[in-house]
Amino acid sequence: MGEKLVLRPDLTLPIARFLAANQTTSTVTRLYYLGDVFHQIVNLSGDYNQETQAGIEIIGEQSFEAEIEALETMLAFAQRFGIVDVQVVLSDARLIDLILEQFDLDDQIRNEMKQAIEEKSISRFEQLKAQIPDFPAELADWPLAFGENGESAMEKLRRIPAVKEIMDDWIRLAEYTHRHYPDVAVTVDLAAVSPQPYYTGTIIRGFVPSLGDYLFSGGRYDRLLSKADQETVPTMGMALKVETVLADRQRDLSSLSAQDPIVVVLAKGRVEQDVRAQAMLVTNSADLAQGVMKEVDEQLAKLPRREIASQSIANNGVIYLVETVQEMLDTMNKLAPEHLEIQLENPSSYLDQIQNAGSVFLGPLASEPLGDYLAAPNHILPTVGTARFSSALGGGIFKRKSNT
Numbered sequence: 001m002g003e004k005l006v007l008r009p010d011l012t013l014p015i016a017r018f019l020a021a022n023q024t025t026s027t028v029t030r031l032y033y034l035g036d037v038f039h040q041i042v043n044l045s046g047d048y049n050q051e052t053q054a055g056i057e058i059i060g061e062q063s064f065e066a067e068i069e070a071l072e073t074m075l076a077f078a079q080r081f082g083i084v085d086v087q088v089v090l091s092d093a094r095l096i097d098l099i100l101e102q103f104d105l106d107d108q109i110r111n112e113m114k115q116a117i118e119e120k121s122i123s124r125f126e127q128l129k130a131q132i133p134d135f136p137a138e139l140a141d142w143p144l145a146f147g148e149n150g151e152s153a154m155e156k157l158r159r160i161p162a163v164k165e166i167m168d169d170w171i172r173l174a175e176y177t178h179r180h181y182p183d184v185a186v187t188v189d190l191a192a193v194s195p196q197p198y199y200t201g202t203i204i205r206g207f208v209p210s211l212g213d214y215l216f217s218g219g220r221y222d223r224l225l226s227k228a229d230q231e232t233v234p235t236m237g238m239a240l241k242v243e244t245v246l247a248d249r250q251r252d253l254s255s256l257s258a259q260d261p262i263v264v265v266l267a268k269g270r271v272e273q274d275v276r277a278q279a280m281l282v283t284n285s286a287d288l289a290q291g292v293m294k295e296v297d298e299q300l301a302k303l304p305r306r307e308i309a310s311q312s313i314a315n316n317g318v319i320y321l322v323e324t325v326q327e328m329l330d331t332m333n334k335l336a337p338e339h340l341e342i343q344l345e346n347p348s349s350y351l352d353q354i355q356n357a358g359s360v361f362l363g364p365l366a367s368e369p370l371g372d373y374l375a376a377p378n379h380i381l382p383t384v385g386t387a388r389f390s391s392a393l394g395g396g397i398f399k400r401k402s403n404t
Contacts (some may be wrong), residue, residue: 009038009039012221012239030056033056033057066170067173069236071100075180084183094200096117096191098160146187146191174186178179199220218236278316279313280335281318282332336385337358339368342363
C-alpha cells in the first residue's frame with residue numbers, strides 16, 4: 001500500500017543510469033536496445049500510450065560523425081524494410097535561444113517568445129514581435145518557419161556565427177542523405193520544440209507522410225551522461241517506432257494509386273446523406289469509369305443506408321468521360337462543385353487551375369471529412385454550382401462595403 005508505480009516514459013534515461021555505473025573507459029560505445037515505453041497522448045487521437053522502441057546510442061563520440069552514423073542506421077533500416085516515402089526533418093535544441101540572444105530582451109519576453117514559437121502561436125508571436133524594434137524580416141513568420149518556409153529563412157540566418165555552424169551541419173546531413181539515399185527528402189524546422197528536455201544539439205526526425213507518423217527521432221545530448229569523476233560523456237541517440245514499421249508493412253502501397261476507384265470510397269460519404277446529394281466523376285480513362293460503375297454497384301449492396309444512397313446515385317450520379325486532363329479541369333470549373341477531390345499524380349500541381357470549387361482535396365489520403373470537420377475553417381460551403389460566384393464562409397462576408 002502507498003507504493004508508487006512509474007511507467008517508463010523513455011529508454012534513454014535508464015540507459016544513462018546503466019552507463020553511469022558501468023562506463024569506465026573513454027572509448028566510443030554503441031548500444032542497441034528494444035523495449036516498451038509509455039507516454040501521454042492527445043485525447044481522442046486514437047493513439048496508444050504504449051509503444052515499442054528500437055534504438056541506438058552512440059556514447060563517447062564528440063564529432064558530428066555520430067549524427068551521420070545514427071541517421072545512416074535509421075535510413076538503412078527504412079530502405080531494407082521498403083519504407084519508401086521517408087522525409088528527414090532537421091532542427092536543433094539550441095537554435096531558438098541562439099537567435100533570441102541577438103535581441104536585447106528581458107528574460108520574461110524571451111521565454112514568452114520562445115514558447116509562442118514552439119507552440120506555433122501566431123497571435124501571441126505577433127504581439128511579442130511588435131515589442132522588438134528592427135525585428136528581422138526573414139523571421140516575420142517564425143512559428144511557421146518549417147519546410148519550404150524554413151529553408152528560405154535558413155540562408156539569411158547564417159550570418160549569425162553560432163547559427164551558421166548549426167546550419168552547416170544540417171547541410172552535411174542533407175548532402176550525405178542525398179548522396180546515399182536520393183529518394184529521401186530533407187527539410188528543416190526553425191521553430192521545433194525539443195522532443196526531450198535533455199537534448200543539447202542536433203535533432204533528427206524521420207517522417208512518413210503517407211502514414212502521417214514519425215518513423216524515427218533522436219538527437220544529441222552531451223550533458224546527460226557522466227562518468228564517476230563527473231566528466232560529461234557526449235552521446236547521440238536515435239529511436240525507431242516499431243508500430244510505424246508494422247503499419248507500413250500492413251498496408252498495400254498500390255492501393256494508393258490514383259488509377260484505382262478510390263473515388264468511390266470518397267463519394268460514399270456524400271450519397272449516404274441525402275437523396276438529393278450529388279456524386280460526379282470526371283475522368284479521361286474509360287477503364288476507370290467502367291471500374292467505378294462496377295464498384296458502385298458492389299458497394300451499394302453493402303451500405304447500411306443503401307436506400308438513400310441508391311436514390312442519390314440514380315438521380316444525381318454522373319460520370320463525365322473526356323479526352324484530356326485539361327478538359328477534366330475545364331469541366332470541373334463549369335460544374336463548380338462544393339467538394340472537389342483531385343485524384344491525379346502530383347495533384348497540387350493542378351491547384352492553380354481550379355477556379356470554381358468550395359473546398360479542394362488533394363490526393364487519395366485527403367478525405368472530405370478531414371476538411372469538413374477538422375482541417376478546414378468551417379463546413380459552410382457554396383452548393384449547387386454557386387462556387388462560380390461565391391466562396392466558403394469567412395470573415396469577409398460580414399464586412400460592409402460601399403462604392404465611392
